[in-house]
Amino acid sequence: xGRPTAATLTVSDGVAEGSRPDLSGPAVAQALEAAxxxxxxxxxxxxxxxxxxxxxxELAAAAVLVVTTGGTGLGPRDVTPEATRTVIDxxxxxxxxxxxxxxxxxxxxxxxSRGIAGTIGSALVLNLPGGxxxxxxxxxAVLPALPHALELVAGRTLHRETPPPVPAEPRVVATAxxxxxxxxxxxxxxxxxxRSGPLEGTLGCAEFDGAAAADVSAVLxxxxxxxxxxxxxxxxxxxxxxxxxxxxxxxxxxxATPVARWLLRWGVDLxxxxxxxxxxxxxxxxxHKEAAGRVVGSxxxxxxxxxxxxxxxxxxxxxxxxxxxxxVGAGARSVGVMGSRRHAGPHLERLRELGVDPSRxxxxxxxxxxxxxxxxxxxxxxxxxxxxxxxxxGERPAGEAx
Numbered sequence: 001x002g003r004p005t006a007a008t009l010t011v012s013d014g015v016a017e018g019s020r021p022d023l024s025g026p027a028v029a030q031a032l033e034a035a036x037x038x039x040x041x042x043x044x045x046x047x048x049x050x051x052x053x054x055x056x057x058e059l060a061a062a063a064v065l066v067v068t069t070g071g072t073g074l075g076p077r078d079v080t081p082e083a084t085r086t087v088i089d090x091x092x093x094x095x096x097x098x099x100x101x102x103x104x105x106x107x108x109x110x111x112x113s114r115g116i117a118g119t120i121g122s123a124l125v126l127n128l129p130g131g132x133x134x135x136x137x138x139x140x141a142v143l144p145a146l147p148h149a150l151e152l153v154a155g156r157t158l159h160r161e162t163p164p165p166v167p168a169e170p171r172v173v174a175t176a177x178x179x180x181x182x183x184x185x186x187x188x189x190x191x192x193x194x195r196s197g198p199l200e201g202t203l204g205c206a207e208f209d210g211a212a213a214a215d216v217s218a219v220l221x222x223x224x225x226x227x228x229x230x231x232x233x234x235x236x237x238x239x240x241x242x243x244x245x246x247x248x249x250x251x252x253x254x255x256a257t258p259v260a261r262w263l264l265r266w267g268v269d270l271x272x273x274x275x276x277x278x279x280x281x282x283x284x285x286x287x288h289k290e291a292a293g294r295v296v297g298s299x300x301x302x303x304x305x306x307x308x309x310x311x312x313x314x315x316x317x318x319x320x321x322x323x324x325x326x327x328v329g330a331g332a333r334s335v336g337v338m339g340s341r342r343h344a345g346p347h348l349e350r351l352r353e354l355g356v357d358p359s360r361x362x363x364x365x366x367x368x369x370x371x372x373x374x375x376x377x378x379x380x381x382x383x384x385x386x387x388x389x390x391x392x393x394g395e396r397p398a399g400e401a402x
Contacts, residue, residue: 004150006032007041007063009055011071011080012130016046023132023290024069027268030248031136035143037065047071052083060087060123064150067139070130072115080127081114088118088125092149095126095142102141103134110134117142124153132290170194172219173242174212176203177227181235183208195220203239207232212239219243221307223271248273249333250305251385253292254323255314256283259338262378263311264291270382272309275302277323299326307333311365311381315339321350328356334388336365336381 008029014020022044029039041062045051052071059066071080085091095117103110115127115138126142128135174191185204192199193216198209211230219226225242251272253260264274276292277299278284284295296302310332312320320337324347328335337344341363348358366380367387 003036003038004065004147005040005063006037006065006067007043007059008032008039009052009059009066009068010042010044011047011052011068012044013046013077015070016044021265023265023268024128024130024135027132027136027293028067028069028128028139030268031139031143032065032067034248035146047077047079049079049083049086052080053087056084056087056120056125060120060125064123064154065146066120066123066125067128068115068126069128069135072113072127072129074112074114078114081116084116084118084125084127088116088120090119092117092119092124095145095149098145099126099128099138099141102137103129106137107134113138119153122154124149133293136293170220171199171244172212172216173244174203175240175242176208176237177240178238179235180237181232183232183235183237185232185237203230203237205232208237208239212241215241223249223307248306250275250308252277252299252302252305252308252310252327252332254278254310254312254320255317256280256285256288257313258374259377259381260313261285261287261291262375263313263381264288264293266378266382268293270386273305275305277302279318299323299330302330309333309385310335312337315343315347321347321354321356324361325351325354325356328360334362334385335360336362336384338363338365338377338381340364 008025010022010025015022025042029042032039041059043055043059045055056066068080071078096115099115100110100113113129115129117126128138172193174193176185176187176189179185179187185208189203191201191203191209191212193213195216197213203209203212208230215228219241220243223243225240228239228241230237230239249272251267251274253263254277256276256278260276264276267274274293276288276295279297289295310327312324315338324335324337337347344363348361351358351361366384369380371377371380
């Protein structure tokens with residue numbers, strides 16, 4: 001059986017007209033993908049009841065799970081629950097209450113959400129709040145119940161004594177695309193591997209299978225497909241290695257600055273989970289909280305994040321070197337500090353005192369695109385991360401920082 005299908009519907013006048021970015025829709029889609037769903041449709045409509053109703057019916061015909069974000073509050077234009085109640089066949093009040101209960105753990109405003117849940121034919125519909133963080137938290141609150149709920153909606157009512165299996169571990173699919181000479185492999189042969197080694201299939205011989213297995217960890221960490229050539233005494237084979245279900249890299253942004261806000265927003269769109277590190281809680285605005293996947297007070301609070309990149313956006317902040325040193329020690333893939341070498345110089349000297357090679361830190365950070373505004377500076381930094389990930393050098397700034 002393939003992955004269950006899902007669709008998202010962002011309900012917002014501002015997003016529909018293009019005056020606001022869609023933060024919650026992509027975040028919910030990414031959470032669904034990580035939970036094992038195949039997101040087949042992503043739609044945006046204004047806060048208009050007839051448009052919401054029509055789109056819900058359309059998406060329910062295309063996916064077994066339809067998740068809406070936005071329009072669940074008490075404002076005069078918030079009509080998502082009314083539109084949903086019009087088109088569903090039956091309500092599932094327990095799911096809606098579970099989402100509100102989860103929200104109460106972080107904000108008393110969760111009780112203002114009027115979102116409902118219910119079924120349209122063989123599809124399940126969930127109303128989530130419009131804020132990115134609240135939407136993801138609400139979805140995560142009911143994710144454990146969704147597999148069984150979808151089975152019930154589909155008419156498979158046999159009760160399970162054990163929960164459904166968790167999503168499979170990240171894997172790499174290795175496919176032979178070109179053969180040179182006469183090795184024991186033919187184009188099209190396929191091998192599926194996990195971190196523990198081969199899981200199914202073969203590239204034709206133990207030598208090729210072992211060579212592919214040795215590359216699995218690096219491919220999963222980078223999260224990008226690669227082409228490798230493996231040698232054999234009878235010839236060689238070119239193999240395309242593609243990661244599936246790999247953990248998303250994390251972008252750790254230090255300093256609650258205007259640039260940080262855009263790094264956090266756009267980092268999600270570029271495939272990162274995002275964390276804002278700011279010990280000065282008074283500097284963290286509502287926009288920062290909305291854009292960040294998480295907000296913590298120090299690097300010690302990060303916990304396991306897998307592969308991660310670091311950008312410090314405030315060279316005037318306290319403990320810049322100490323925080324950077326902690327993240328270098330934790331295995332950051334790349335580390336950058338905003339500011340000219342004149343501004344960053346004292347921090348680099350302090351890093352040397354802390355036993356960290358200053359050459360590990362890029363400063364100024366990003367590509368030289370003539371950036372001036374916070375949005376442009378964030379764009380230059382993210383462009384630099386993409387260039388590093390894809391092996392392109394790009395052009396780095398050599399003079400003063402913006």
